[in-house]
Amino acid sequence: MSRPSPIERPGAAVDTAGLAASLSQYRGQRGAAVPALEAVQARYGYVPYQALVVVAETLGVLPAEVFGVASFYEEFRFAPPGAHVIAVCTGTSCHLAGAQQLLAALEGELGIKTGQTTADGQFTLTQVSCPGPCAIGPVLMMDGEPQARVTPDAARRMLATLRSARSAQG
Amino acid sequence: MADSLQTMRQRAQTVWDAYWKGPGPRAAINFDTNGWAQGAPAVQRALEQELKRRGIQAPVVRVGGLGLCYLEPLVYLANGSQPFVVYGPVRPEDVPALVESHLAKGQPVREKALGTLGEGSLPGLPSIWEHPFLKPQVRLATRNFGVSDPESLDHYLARGGFAGLERALTMAPKAVIDTVGAAGLRGRGGAAFSTAQKWHFCANAKATPKYVVCNAEEGDSGSFMDRALIESDPFQLMESLVIAGYAMGCAAAYVSIRSLFELALRRARVAVAQMVERGLLGKSILGSSFSFEIIVQESGESYVAGEETALLAELEGDRAQPRARPPFPAQEGLWRRPTNVNNVKTLSYVPAILAQGPEAFTKVGTEKSKGTALVTLSGDVNRTGLVEVPMGYKVRDLVYEVGGGLLAGRQPKVLQMGGPLGGFLPGTMLDNGLDFESLQGTGGTLGSGGIVVAGDRRCVVDLMRCIIGFTQKESCGKCVPCRVGQTQLLEVYNRIASGRARPYELETIQQLCGTMAPGSLCGHGQLTPNPINATIRHFKAEYDAHIHDKQCPTGVCAMRPD
Numbered sequence: 253m254s255r256p257s258p259i260e261r262p263g264a265a266v267d268t269a270g271l272a273a274s275l276s277q278y279r280g281q282r283g284a285a286v287p288a289l290e291a292v293q294a295r296y297g298y299v300p301y302q303a304l305v306v307v308a309e310t311l312g313v314l315p316a317e318v319f320g321v322a323s324f325y326e327e328f329r330f331a332p333p334g335a336h337v338i339a340v341c342t343g344t345s346c347h348l349a350g351a352q353q354l355l356a357a358l359e360g361e362l363g364i365k366t367g368q369t370t371a372d373g374q375f376t377l378t379q380v381s382c383p384g385p386c387a388i389g390p391v392l393m394m395d396g397e398p399q400a401r402v403t404p405d406a407a408r409r410m411l412a413t414l415r416s417a418r419s420a421q422g
Numbered sequence: 423m424a425d426s427l428q429t430m431r432q433r434a435q436t437v438w439d440a441y442w443k444g445p446g447p448r449a450a451i452n453f454d455t456n457g458w459a460q461g462a463p464a465v466q467r468a469l470e471q472e473l474k475r476r477g478i479q480a481p482v483v484r485v486g487g488l489g490l491c492y493l494e495p496l497v498y499l500a501n502g503s504q505p506f507v508v509y510g511p512v513r514p515e516d517v518p519a520l521v522e523s524h525l526a527k528g529q530p531v532r533e534k535a536l537g538t539l540g541e542g543s544l545p546g547l548p549s550i551w552e553h554p555f556l557k558p559q560v561r562l563a564t565r566n567f568g569v570s571d572p573e574s575l576d577h578y579l580a581r582g583g584f585a586g587l588e589r590a591l592t593m594a595p596k597a598v599i600d601t602v603g604a605a606g607l608r609g610r611g612g613a614a615f616s617t618a619q620k621w622h623f624c625a626n627a628k629a630t631p632k633y634v635v636c637n638a639e640e641g642d643s644g645s646f647m648d649r650a651l652i653e654s655d656p657f658q659l660m661e662s663l664v665i666a667g668y669a670m671g672c673a674a675a676y677v678s679i680r681s682l683f684e685l686a687l688r689r690a691r692v693a694v695a696q697m698v699e700r701g702l703l704g705k706s707i708l709g710s711s712f713s714f715e716i717i718v719q720e721s722g723e724s725y726v727a728g729e730e731t732a733l734l735a736e737l738e739g740d741r742a743q744p745r746a747r748p749p750f751p752a753q754e755g756l757w758r759r760p761t762n763v764n765n766v767k768t769l770s771y772v773p774a775i776l777a778q779g780p781e782a783f784t785k786v787g788t789e790k791s792k793g794t795a796l797v798t799l800s801g802d803v804n805r806t807g808l809v810e811v812p813m814g815y816k817v818r819d820l821v822y823e824v825g826g827g828l829l830a831g832r833q834p835k836v837l838q839m840g841g842p843l844g845g846f847l848p849g850t851m852l853d854n855g856l857d858f859e860s861l862q863g864t865g866g867t868l869g870s871g872g873i874v875v876a877g878d879r880r881c882v883v884d885l886m887r888c889i890i891g892f893t894q895k896e897s898c899g900k901c902v903p904c905r906v907g908q909t910q911l912l913e914v915y916n917r918i919a920s921g922r923a924r925p926y927e928l929e930t931i932q933q934l935c936g937t938m939a940p941g942s943l944c945g946h947g948q949l950t951p952n953p954i955n956a957t958i959r960h961f962k963a964e965y966d967a968h969i970h971d972k973q974c975p976t977g978v979c980a981m982r983p984d
């Protein structure tokens with residue numbers, strides 16, 4: 253699968269000093285690459301190139317090494333995601349419970365393919381395997397919160413709620 | 423100077439009794455990932471609001487999961503010194519009526535009650551342990567599940583916690599390993615290797631410091647017991663790691679948990695922090711000369727990261743890609759130091775083996791597979807969840823007694839077992855026992871314990887395609903046989919399921935498997951052929967229909983390019 257290069261795109265400005273301070277517990281610890289990257293992604297929603305450099309300096313390794321680790325995992329993003337990230341589980345149990353129908357419904361409703369972000373920057377649709385509630389699929393992660401037994405209709409209602417919350421805001 | 427265990431236990435008993443026995447109104451909610459995903463946070467808010475509105479002084483205790491995933495979220499309510507009544511599934515809008523009837527009027531709501539939990543009984547309500555899903559179970563590793571607050575060291579102590587560690591510290595380290603050996607404990611991470619033997623290898627290695635690593639990656643789809651063991655009883659795992667560390671002479675333990683498993687990560691960290699605070703971790707544990715620390719580290723989402731050498735690579739800050747063995751981790755593991763890697767389930771049996779002696783473990787199970795099988799049941803059955811049954815328990819009983827049979831009265835076609843590298847047990851072979859031996863040669867396997875039941879309207883080719891889609895995506899790319907082989911396999915399955923099969927696809931599959939099995943660097947590529955071979959062996963006619971007649975007998979596969 254091709255990956256975007258870690259070239260800075262419009263996104264969060266990286267407060268290098270603040271980020272470095274928040275990562276201080278990992279100073280000099282090469283083994284903490286994944287935890288440091290998780291912290292970066294939790295902070296910015298993706299891994300901005302400047303943040304990757306801060307991680308490298310903190311751990312005491314080259315930025316290329318940190319990128320080597322980050323690009324190994326599908327979960328690390330190098331471009332800003334949508335305001336909401338929806339990840340559908342496609343493991344065996346969820347597959348039987350209708351994960352493909354759920355993905356198709358979300359793709360149809362959002363007008364994008366899995367892996368893409370809507371043009372208005374509101375929704376990113378991805379896949380995940382497996383967040384764990386296998387006994388009560390199909391499962392999706394909505395902005396990091398697990399939701400079980402999500403039928404295509406329930407997913408459409410969920411999107412409608414989020415959209416109307418947004419238009420109410422503004 | 424930290425308090426003695428004796429003092430801690432006395433205090434813990436008071437905390438426990440107030441929750442378990444009252445007197446006074448009490449409330450609890452099952453809060454594990456399964457409860458969370460089904461609305462537990464909203465139910466807890468509703469419960470707290472309702473209690474406050476009525477001026478009922480009862481903190482809502484968050485307990486782990488009973489394993490009854492399909493009925494969650496559960497709410498427990500109790501009056502006076504009565505046992506809890508377990509209600510489920512509970513929606514936020516059910517809460518006011520439950521509280522009004524049960525706590526304000528003292529009348530349990532029978533229609534929503536699943537049973538009682540705790541000491542004593544209530545007229546007309548069975549004990550929750552009589553529930554058909556729970557009745558056949560023997561709870562060794564899951565004894566605290568859904569009973570105690572997983573974030574409370576006091577609850578764990580009051581339930582007999584740390585007796586195993588206390589005992590171990592009075593023994594010579596080698597004697598601790600021999601006790602685990604006498605229990606016949608075998609690895610639950612997939613390979614079923616003798617745990618004591620592994621511990622001896624590491625204990626006998628000369629270099630220092632040594633490490634023990636707990637593998638909590640749990641990437642197998644359809645498996646969630648490792649997560650559950652951490653979410654519902656993290657202290658048991660941590661106690662086990664201290665015992666393991668003492669037995670092998672390790673300086674520290676690493677627990678590697680995916681960042682995706684948010685609740686497990688949080689509870690693991692809470693447990694470690696409380697143990698440090700009470701002197702159960704750190705320098706001179708419980709006044710002994712043994713010092714030990716536990717580091718809980720987030721890992722990334724990668725299936726191969728669960729392979730032990732890949733896990734060690736990740737902990738060292740490299741990509742989670744496997745390394746060639748030998749040297750084995752027991753000689754050269756984390757930072758080239760002797761390291762023992764164990765699965766969460768394996769470790770979770772250890773405290774009780776030390777506390778109660780090996781007999782408590784060996785009296786359950788079969789001749790060669792001791793103890794229990796800890797499995798997760800999902801797919802086309804009526805009752806889904808987490809199950810702990812004696813090794814050797816019949817697969818048929820798991821499906822029908824525990825699982826309540828198939829949805830809509832369908833027939834079982836096949837059971838997908840032990841994750842994507844595991845196997846397939848045809849529905850005609852359910853009289854085999856769930857253990858390491860009985861399933862050999864059937865195409866099924868216990869593996870890490872994930873069991874997904876597929877009914878007769880499911881297509882085996884479609885299931886296999888889903889699995890290869892996963893193993894292909896998760897191939898780490900380090901060795902060619904796996905990297906290229908997985909992609910080729912996926913293309914073959916895509917062709918078969920979309921009506922574009924060439925007549926010789928089965929030969930192509932056999933050739934690819936014949937290269938991957940012996941040629942891959944780790945179990946990922948080596949074992950991918952397992953489920954494929956099982957499906958071809960038992961369901962060749964179904965493959966033939968797809969390949970030669972361009973038809974999917976169950977109508978699941980689209981049979982046109984997608």
Ligand SMILES: Cc1cc2nc3c(=O)[nH]c(=O)nc-3n(C[C@H](O)[C@H](O)[C@H](O)COP(=O)(O)O)c2cc1C
Pocket residue numbers: 608609610611612613614615637638639640641642725726727728729730731763764765766768769944945946
């Ligand atoms: C691709 C692959 C993935 C694995 N994933 C896991 C896993 O998620 N959890 C686990 O405990 N073992 C996993 N294993 C097995 C480990 O390599 C190792 O055998 C196990 O952790 C040893 O623990 P045990 O002796 O307690 O069973 C995996 C193996 C392979 C080849």
